[in-house]
Amino acid sequence: MSSLEIRHLKKSFGALKVTDDVSLDVRSGELHAIIGPNGAGKTTFISQLSGQLASDSGDILLDGQSIMRLSMPKRVHLGLARSFQITQVLPHFTVLENVAVAVQARSGSSFRFFSPVAGDAALNARAMAALGEAGLADRADVQASALSHGEHRRLELAIALATEPRVLLLDEPLAGVGGEDADAFVAGLARLKSRFTMVLIEHDMDAVFRLADRVSVLVYGRIIATGTPEEVRSDPQVRAAYLGEEEEEVA
Numbered sequence: 001m002s003s004l005e006i007r008h009l010k011k012s013f014g015a016l017k018v019t020d021d022v023s024l025d026v027r028s029g030e031l032h033a034i035i036g037p038n039g040a041g042k043t044t045f046i047s048q049l050s051g052q053l054a055s056d057s058g059d060i061l062l063d064g065q066s067i068m069r070l071s072m073p074k075r076v077h078l079g080l081a082r083s084f085q086i087t088q089v090l091p092h093f094t095v096l097e098n099v100a101v102a103v104q105a106r107s108g109s110s111f112r113f114f115s116p117v118a119g120d121a122a123l124n125a126r127a128m129a130a131l132g133e134a135g136l137a138d139r140a141d142v143q144a145s146a147l148s149h150g151e152h153r154r155l156e157l158a159i160a161l162a163t164e165p166r167v168l169l170l171d172e173p174l175a176g177v178g179g180e181d182a183d184a185f186v187a188g189l190a191r192l193k194s195r196f197t198m199v200l201i202e203h204d205m206d207a208v209f210r211l212a213d214r215v216s217v218l219v220y221g222r223i224i225a226t227g228t229p230e231e232v233r234s235d236p237q238v239r240a241a242y243l244g245e246e247e248e249e250v251a
């Protein structure tokens, strides 16, 4: 398993400092959640980690090695996978074929859109394993376009898992997923916890507090607190800046 060290990371859009000198350690094997109000800079931060967005300055180390100057595909190759924007789901391919194509891309061969992807037994086995981990094995032969929203999210998770990540970046996996689907998803992530290091951005606080080993709170591009869920929940600064406010809104 792998660790991620973020050192003095910065990103501005014009005069707006969206990531303002963020330093953070994501320990090997932990699920580290990043929470914060709308517009705090969470998605920007995860895009900087994945390499989708270039940083202005600072450093990002994967197992001690700087990945700051590497492209997103190179970061994926080193084991930094982002779900859910890592790849587009192909609606007319089956669920299994979608994962197989992703496995194939990761293993270095080119996309073979017009050849029977599903014919390769080893590829299929790996794709089926990823579908099993994402709780979607029973939908393997269905066209991706026929999946429900929640199942679609799980397919995207399976695709990320199929790239055999060392660190998995999860950007609001529960967005638009409700009820039993959400519960199943959280249970699935809990099962994966011991396998990967994970960075989770999520607005669903129940899910965050159930899953996270540690939580960092991002407000206006700065980390104002990092700790266990209990520590963060009882931190007066966090309550004032974020959680208290949300609870009042709910009340």
Ligand SMILES: Nc1ncnc2c1ncn2[C@@H]1O[C@H](COP(=O)(O)OP(=O)(O)OP(=O)(O)O)[C@@H](O)[C@H]1O
Binding pocket: 013, 016, 018, 036, 037, 038, 039, 040, 041, 042, 043, 044, 045
């Ligand atoms: N490409 C961009 N150009 C200009 N401003 C941007 C860009 N991307 C994000 N921003 C701004 O940066 C700030 C942080 O946005 P970001 O989406 O990272 O926040 P967030 O914490 O993920 O928000 P949410 O919880 O609503 O998803 C916002 O003020 C947003 O308008």
